[in-house]
Amino acid sequence: MPAAEKPHLVCPAGSLRALTSAIDAGADAVYLGLKNATNARNFAGLNFDEAQVREGLAYAHARGRQVLMALNTYADARDERPWQQAVDQAAALGADALIVADTAVLAYAHRHHPRLRLHLSVQASATSYEAIEFYRERYGIQRAVLPRVLTLSQVQHVIRHSPVEIEVFGFGSLCVMVEGRCALSSYATGQSPNTAGVCSPPSAVQWMERPEGVEARLNGVLIDRYAPDEPRGYPTLCKGRFEVDGRLDYALEEPTSLNTLALLPQLIAAGVKAIKIEGRQRSPAYVAGVTRVWREAIDQAFSQPRFSPKPAWAQELGRWAEGQQGTLGAFDRPWR
Known part of the structure; x- marks a missing residue:
């Protein structure tokens, strides 16, 4: 491949076990958050206290890997001290x-x-090299994570014109909104996902048994209804089913996961510095399974002149995809 270097594989760690699973499966770096509002995946039972961060850092550094800490929510203007601390x-x-x-x-x-x-962070929603340059000049950023709304050609354009390292999402849950600017959950719950740290605050989620099925509600708002034997994902407003013009369907976004394995050669050739796996809220088994596939795929795409995703990779990633479905998302827009 003509790329100068192999892209880093950056994997999620919502727990110490997930961190060690990612490192053991071949991640070059893991990203984690603290057990507070500075972290955009602030779920109960997940994330790290200081002792766990120390242990995770020691485990990663002993194996030559990196730990990135996500402080990716927006600080409360009334009290910025938790973010500064x-x-x-x-x-x-x-x-x-x-x-x-x-x-x-x-x-x-x-x-x-x-x-x-x-x-x-992707939460900054910097989608152009001009925006990224603003952050580099003023704050000295060395890498930018691109939102999942850019086509492949737009990603290539950003990389050609920016001295900043570029990281893109390779696999995981998609967001229908421009990251950092979602107002759906805050409309329904009064808590913004950009500050509360989750799209659906646990305190607002309700599961209700009804004769016609299991209802998922967000602060009382009905966002989906499931048959007794139907798989149920974590309820988010954008991925709910609603009746529009007499038709009941996913009105905004169908549950599916981004999967860019087929684009790996193009991403490498473009000079992408890092490929990110979404999922700090997911299990250590998800982290291990997805990381193993991506480690093997990146190594092969970088070293072999011809690359084609293996059926076994698709089968493994399908186990962990939302709705057992995959998409190239905005990377591929046939209508353009």
Whole structure:
């Protein structure tokens, strides 16, 4: 391949077990969050306290891998101290980089810890090289995670015109919205996913048994109804089924997972620095299974002149995909 270097495989860690599973399966880096509102996957029972971060860092660094800490929610303007303290904590613990969206948090990190690597979170919704350059000039970011709304040609355009490392999502749940700007959940629950850390706050989720099936509600709003034997995913408003013009269907987005295995040669040739797997809210088994496939696929796509995804890879990833379905998402828009 003509690429200068092989892209890093960046995998999710919602727990210490998921972290070790990702490292053992071949991840070059893992990303994690703290057990507080600084983390955009702030689910009960997940994420890391300080002792667990120390243990995870030691495990990763002993094997030559990296740990990236996600401080990717927007700080409360009334009290920014939790985000500032999280930045200080990450620096003291020896995190390899911070993943940040909020300009105030970026400014604090850049000012107080100038040697700490900063990665621009997908939550910042920077979709052009001009936007990325703004963050590089002012806050010294070294990598930007692109939102999942760009075509492959648009990703290539950004890389050609930016000195900043570019990271893209390779596999996992899709977001129908421009990341960082969703208002659906906040409309229904009064809690923004950009600050509360989850699309559907657990306190607002209700499962109700009815004669016609199991209802999923978000703060009382009916967003789906399942047959008794039908698989049920975590309920989010954008992936609910609604009646529109007399037809009941997924009105906004059908449950499916992004899967860009088929585009690996093009992503590598474009100079993508890192490929990210979504899923800090998912199980260690998901992390291990998906990481193993992507480790093998990246290695082969980088080293072999001809690359074709193996059927076994598709079968394994299908086990973990939402609705057991995969899509290239915005990377491939036939109508353009």
